[in-house]
Amino acid sequence: MKNPSSKSRAHRDKIPVFLLTGFLGSGKSTLLNHVLQQRDFGDTAVIINEFGDVALDHNLVRVGETRITRATTGCLCCTMGSDVRSTLHELLATADSGEITFDRVIIETTGLADPAPIVNQLLPGGVAAFGLADHIVARNFELAGVITLVDVLTAELTIENQFEASKQIAFADRLVLTKTDLARETAKQKDIARLRVQLGALNSSVPIIDWRDNDFDPAKLFLPRPYRPVDLGDDVTSWLALESAIASEESDPVNMDSDKAGIARHGARIRTFAIVREQPVDAAAFLQFLKLLTDSAGPSLLRVKGIVSLEEEPDRPRIVHAVQHVVYPHSVLDHWPDDDHRTRLVFITDGVEPDPVKQLFEASLSSQSPLVERALTMIKTGMTKVFRSGAIQMVRVWKF
Numbered sequence: 001m002k003n004p005s006s007k008s009r010a011h012r013d014k015i016p017v018f019l020l021t022g023f024l025g026s027g028k029s030t031l032l033n034h035v036l037q038q039r040d041f042g043d044t045a046v047i048i049n050e051f052g053d054v055a056l057d058h059n060l061v062r063v064g065e066t067r068i069t070r071a072t073t074g075c076l077c078c079t080m081g082s083d084v085r086s087t088l089h090e091l092l093a094t095a096d097s098g099e100i101t102f103d104r105v106i107i108e109t110t111g112l113a114d115p116a117p118i119v120n121q122l123l124p125g126g127v128a129a130f131g132l133a134d135h136i137v138a139r140n141f142e143l144a145g146v147i148t149l150v151d152v153l154t155a156e157l158t159i160e161n162q163f164e165a166s167k168q169i170a171f172a173d174r175l176v177l178t179k180t181d182l183a184r185e186t187a188k189q190k191d192i193a194r195l196r197v198q199l200g201a202l203n204s205s206v207p208i209i210d211w212r213d214n215d216f217d218p219a220k221l222f223l224p225r226p227y228r229p230v231d232l233g234d235d236v237t238s239w240l241a242l243e244s245a246i247a248s249e250e251s252d253p254v255n256m257d258s259d260k261a262g263i264a265r266h267g268a269r270i271r272t273f274a275i276v277r278e279q280p281v282d283a284a285a286f287l288q289f290l291k292l293l294t295d296s297a298g299p300s301l302l303r304v305k306g307i308v309s310l311e312e313e314p315d316r317p318r319i320v321h322a323v324q325h326v327v328y329p330h331s332v333l334d335h336w337p338d339d340d341h342r343t344r345l346v347f348i349t350d351g352v353e354p355d356p357v358k359q360l361f362e363a364s365l366s367s368q369s370p371l372v373e374r375a376l377t378m379i380k381t382g383m384t385k386v387f388r389s390g391a392i393q394m395v396r397v398w399k400f
């Protein structure tokens with residue numbers, strides 16, 4: 001096992017860093033969880049980045065003894081300065097103190113992440129080192145792959161409507177189709193064939209892998225290889241050049257405009273908010289809330305995830321996921337991950353405001369039909385965007 005301890009590390013011994021990205025709900029945590037269970041991945045340090053007020057992912061990914069999970073609630077691509085580098089520097093310091101060992105780092109980005117600034121901080125010739133810590137990181141780590149997941153159920157519309165999704169695809173040196181197990185019918189296969197063409201137009205050099213193919217081993221995605229932006233085309237190299245220019249402007253105190261500091265890159269329409277509730281909820285009423293919300297908001301409801309305490313079984317929390325119009329089967333935990341036993345739901349929306357969603361939640365739980373109707377009307381009238389239909393639909397049949 002390598003000692004990642006720093007200063008004398010030769011170039012060839014740099015610790016590989018993999019970026020695992022893909023739009024909201026594309027399956028990043030699911031794939032990560034899958035590979036982390038493999039014995040060879042025992043010495044993997046994982047950095048999980050979340051977008052939202054309530055950090056949940058670090059509770060939901062299993063963490064073994066030798067793995068470290070760092071969760072930040074800012075967005076790595078939006079935070080100023082070198083957040084990725086400082087997290088890597090911290091990891092090295094922890095390794096130097098003998099607390100941990102690792103020989104691979106996987107960074108799971110938020111689903112909304114623009115990969116350009118993150119990649120640029122990890123590439124030689126990218127953002128200049130701003131201090132000793134950055135130099136140490138450059139000597140000890142190298143970007144060894146960018147893996148982008150593509151949810152076949154929602155990708156077509158997502159690519160059309162969300163610019164970050166296109167960039168994530170353009171920066172990939174491995175593209176992985178997810179949810180193909182939910183799209184086996186002939187009609188859906190045609191949609192996937194069309195999606196492959198769409199992906200090829202965004203990134204013509206990248207292998208496209210179906211992670212539900214029987215003979216595919218997801219661990220192979222994390223074999224180190226040189227990451228060469230120049231192979232990915234002019235768009236990628238131009239975006240990186242732009243990032244370098246932005247970074248050097250931001251690092252210059254003369255040009256620094258405090259109003260711009262930390263400005264989020266994501267469109268002004270993107271909202272993130274949470275519902276937190278002390279009391280357990282009624283299962284049927286909660287399901288009705290999710291159904292009404294996904295039916296009415298559809299593609300504007302980019303993501304819902306949460307941990308839910310049910311009146312029927314408060315000691316065994318449910319993990320719920322919805323991605324746009326699709327609600328996924330929940331999973332059941334045998335116990336709460338920590339002392340916080342409240343229901344916590346995180347929402348990321350494109351133009352859907354928090355208040356009507358919160359009102360719909362309360363009205364559904366108290367079965368007040370007029371208030372439910374009023375909240376639904378508010379959600380629909382508040383949505384600024386009209387999406388054409390065309391996403392692969394999925395029949396939603398599930399219950400707690």
Ligand SMILES: Nc1nc2c(ncn2[C@@H]2O[C@H](COP(=O)(O)OP(=O)(O)OP(=O)(O)O)[C@@H](O)[C@H]2O)c(=O)[nH]1
Pocket residue numbers: 022023024025026027028029030031057110111178179180181182212303305321323328329
């Ligand atoms: N059937 C099926 N479900 C999947 C697949 N991949 C992910 N899911 C489900 O999709 C939902 C979202 O998956 P996550 O792994 O949480 O997605 P994510 O990309 O980490 O989500 P964010 O961090 O919010 O961007 C969960 O309910 C998963 O169980 C897949 O290949 N097939």
